[in-house]
Amino acid sequence: LLLEEAxxxxxxxKLAGTRILVTAGPTQEEIDPVRFVSNHSSGKMGYAIARQARLRGAQVTLVTGPCAIAPPYGVEVVRVQSAAAMREAVLARLDQIDVVVKAAAVADYRPKVRAGQKVKKGAEEIVIELEKNPDILGELGRLKGKQVLVGFAAETDDLVANAKAKLTRKNLDLIVANDVSQEGAGFNVDTNIAKLLFADGRLEDVPLTGKQELAGIILDRIEQLRKAG
Amino acid sequence: LLLEEAxxxxxxxKLAGTRILVTAGPTQEEIDPVRFVSNHSSGKMGYAIARQARLRGAQVTLVTGPCAIAPPYGVEVVRVQSAAAMREAVLARLDQIDVVVKAAAVADYRPKVRAGQKVKKGAEEIVIELEKNPDILGELGRLKGKQVLVGFAAETDDLVANAKAKLTRKNLDLIVANDVSQEGAGFNVDTNIAKLLFADGRLEDVPLTGKQELAGIILDRIEQLRKAG
Known part of the structure; x- marks a missing residue:
């Protein structure tokens, strides 16, 4: 803590007075009290952005799904489990926020029915019906006023095309795209290889770098977008 | 580490010369490279048993699914993701083992198909077909020679009846049953409330206690079973 303060x-x-909300980690969508559908996400990228934003003087709220890592010092932490809970936590705070960075790996689908008791295993095969989760990022894109909205795209193929489509569809100002099938990128590692795509069409390559360093680069770009906008 | 050595x-x-294999944590069954089906399990109970067994002089192998906590000092750690990988890791070591404690919360079902690429979200609803995972504990019950075999039952209802049926069905020597719907028991807490059911019909109540302490009690019972058997 002393070191962190130093x-x-x-x-x-550079971000003094800026109110940033960062989402991080996976969400868990329960099938019953013991089972759930989830997705790989250590939360490291979102936690790094929250930490670096706070070091730069921002007022930071971290809305986080279940993660194994400790949240950074000096940020407000809001813990949620499901996508629905994350949506509520984000929307409730939106009008107090200047920048939203959605680094969470929200589950796209959730079970249509959640059983109140543990489902006994009997059948050789079972079928789980999933329905789409609320599209938090899309909703933020529609709701946003002068907020800067930053999203992520984790892809295994057609990285730039998929990310570009998402940037437009969700009305983002910046999308951080990474090919999670590459060595040194993706889940549970401390490094990342990213492409930054901006709403005005610019594309910036960030070669293999630490997640803390990438967080700093993203925040520099956010600061520029805030100055320009 | 110094403290742990002291x-x-x-x-x-009491367990010097005894070779114990402990399984712990959840398993993750992948739907595609980013999504999976899993179950709540911090791994704390299994890790506590591995630690206490090692403190008592046992030679310990810990076969563990993805957990956030650090494995105990002085035990062999084998990391796995899926139930299939856990099964392989356990069976490969079985003939070198005197006691198996299956504390892992193995996923009962896995997706029938694992997509090699991230499945794009398009449809409003999707259906996932799940098939039964291998029943590792049942297989161990059939294969066991003079090994002591200990299982766990996490239930939300009919605790004793469900646990007793599992004890018999899987040919266990001891089952540790806990009602995960009770306050102070279950996932991600440091305490547990358990009932120990033995193959000879005995039932022992363990009131609210720390997981490390419960681990010690379980190991004491295992030692007694080894002496008697």
Missing amino acids: LAALTPK | LAALTPK
Whole structure:
């Protein structure tokens, strides 16, 4: 903590007065009290952005799904489990926020029915019906006023095309795309390889770098977008 | 580590020469490279048993699904993701083992098909077909020679009846039953409330206790079973 405070004191306060909400981690969508559908996400990228934003003087709210890592010092932490709970937590705070960075790996689908008791295993095969979760990022894109909205795209193929389509569809200002099938990118590692795609068509390559460093680069770009916008 | 070594030095070596394999944590059954079906399990109970067994002088192998907690010092750690991988890791070691404690919360079902690429979200609803995972505990019950076999039952209703049926069906020597719907028991907490059911019909109540302490009680019973058997 002392070290973290010293680091904070030494970091230029470029984001002082900026209120940033960061979502991070996976969501868990329960099938019954013991089983759930989820997705790989350590939360490291979102936690790194929350930490670096706070070091730069921002007022940070971290809305996080279940993660194994400790949240950064000095940020407000809101813990949620499901996509529905994450949506509520984000929307409730939206009008107090200048920048939203949606780094969470929200489950796209959730079970249509959640059993109140543990489902006994009997049948050789079972079928789970899933329905679409609320599209939080899309909703934010529709609702946003002068907020800067940043999303992520984790893809295994057609990285740039898929990310570009998402940027437009969700009305984002910036999307951070990474090919999770590449060595050194993706889940549970401390590094990332990213492409930054902007609403004005610019594309910036970020070669293999630490997640903390990538977080810093993303926040620099956010600061530029805030100045320009 | 120094403390752990001091503790080990002070603990009577009642299990010296005993080779114990402990499974712990959840398993993850992948739908595609980013999504999976899993179940709540911190791994704390299994890790506690591995730790306490090692403090008592046992030679411990911990076969563990993805957990957020650090494995105990001085035990062999084998990391696996799916139930199929856990099964392989356990069976490969079985003839070198005296005691198997299956504390893992193995997923009962896995997706019939695992997509090689991330499935794009398009449809409003999707259906996932699940098939039964291998029943590792049942297989161990059929294969076991003079090994002591200990299982767990996490239930939300009909605790004793369900646990007793499982004990018989899987040919266990001891089953540790806990009602995960009770306060102070179950997932992600440091305490447990358990009933120990033995193959000879005995039932022992363990009131609310720490997981490390419960691990010690289970190991004491295992030692008694080994002496009697």
